[in-house]
Amino acid sequence: MVAAKLIFNLSKKGSDKDCEVRDLIEGYLAGLSKYGNIWGEFVLSSKKKGFQAYTYLSHPNAMAKKYQTKHTKKDLENIYEKIGENPKCEILGDKIDRTVPKxxxxxxxxxxxxxxxxxxxxxxxxxxxxxxxxxxxxxxxxxxxxxxxxxxxxxxxxxxxxxxxxxxxxxxxxxxxxxxxxxxxxxxxxxxxxxxxxxxxxxxxxxxxxxxxxxxxxxxxxxxxxxxxxxxxxxxxxxxxxxxxxxxxxxxxxxxxxxxxxxxxxxxxxxxxxxxxx
Ligand SMILES: [Zn+2]
Structure with a gap:
């Protein structure tokens, strides 16, 4: 388990920090939690150019698309459509164990x-x-x-x-x-x-x-x-x-x-x- 910051920048011209974008991001994060990519709760806040979420990932590779379900991939497409960029994942901490459990x-x-x-x-x-x-x-x-x-x-x-x-x-x-x-x-x-x-x-x-x-x-x-x-x-x-x-x-x-x-x-x-x- 690792702490992480997920950053959602508004890159698309005319994109706005409206409720619809926030709802899409919340739905996506809730899906990641339900399907086991995220462990526990997440905290979503707005920032100057978009949104950011703090959470725990179940593993450093948890955000890889191959580990996501068709449901969260669909959510991701909808977010991309709205903001023009995929979220960036910043792992927090010094010693990150990337070993895949055998x-x-x-x-x-x-x-x-x-x-x-x-x-x-x-x-x-x-x-x-x-x-x-x-x-x-x-x-x-x-x-x-x-x-x-x-x-x-x-x-x-x-x-x-x-x-x-x-x-x-x-x-x-x-x-x-x-x-x-x-x-x-x-x-x-x-x-x-x-x-x-x-x-x-x-x-x-x-x-x-x-x-x-x-x-x-x-x-x-x-x-x-x-x-x-x-x-x-x-x-x-x-x-x-x-x-x-x-x-x-x-x-x-x-x-x-x-x-x-x-x-x-x-x-x-x-x-x-x-x-x-x-
Ligand atoms: Zn028995």
Whole structure:
């Protein structure tokens, strides 16, 4: 991730800093954010000869046209038509790492985000680093789907952290494998795995745990043992998950709190009653 300034100069004769130009630029930047070229928010301001935006790029090459979708390229054409120039990108900072992540050699990927994250939800198994999503062979629709899932997950996480009326419903959405939020996330895992050929896991959070037998909890989806015997990633990495179910493509962490057994049952495997399968 790098900080950058995007400069939109009005070069076309008669072009003006009107609302239409500003709207076009805002729409273009919002598209770049939705499709993963930009991470997080942007700040747009006017300057003497046009506009400038400060933002974070997901990688120094994030503005290259080959990484943009047909939608943002179309927006760019409309901006060019209006102002007579393509935006200039100025990378801010001294030491710029231009290395392209070698994701093709990863043994696994996983999707994950949290309330204070604004990067890509697709992470490298070896390091836990967020991978700019445009490096993957995904369609614009896939990128959009990942963006909206991540936005929704962050909203749920913020609601849970606020410990207000919706604390428990929001927590359930994040820890139960068949919640609406989890189903959408697992669908993204399916797509990424299908298109990359790399096993892609869905992360299930675990906050409240049991004082006894917590290590022996079962995969909440299939009921199999899923405690990891050997490290699945470097030990210092977040991706060195304590629980992993390969058939279900689920990973999870150790619990943080052991003070509320009532809540520990949330997200645990539940034996289906016979009537459920009738
Ligand atoms: Zn399982």
């Amino acid at each position: 994701w093709k050699t990863e043994s696994f990927l996983y999707i994950f985000t949290h309330a204070f994250d604004f990067t890509s939800p697709v992470c490298l198994g070896s390091s836990g680093k967020a991978l700019p999503i445009y490096f993957l062979p995904l369609s614009a629709g896939d990128r959009e789907r990942a963006y909206f899932w991540a936005s929704s997950y962050r909203d749920h996480d913020r609601i849970w952290l606020s410990s207000d009326e919706l604390e428990i419903p929001a927590y359930k959405q994040m820890v139960e494998p068949d919640s609406g939020l989890s189903k959408k996330g697992r669908k993204i895992c399916d797509i990424v795995e299908k298109k990359t050929g790399i096993p892609t896991y869905y992360f299930l959070n675990r906050y409240w745990g049991r004082i006894e037998n917590e290590d022996n909890r079962l995969c909440p989806r299939c009921g199999s043992e899923w405690r990891v015997e050997e490290e699945i990633a470097p030990s210092k990495s977040f991706s060195n998950f304590a629980f992993q179910c390969k058939p279900c493509r689920l990973v999870s962490c150790e619990a943080d709190s052991f003070e509320d057994e009532r809540h520990a049952r949330i997200g645990e495997y539940k034996l289906k009653k016979s009537t459920d399968t009738d």
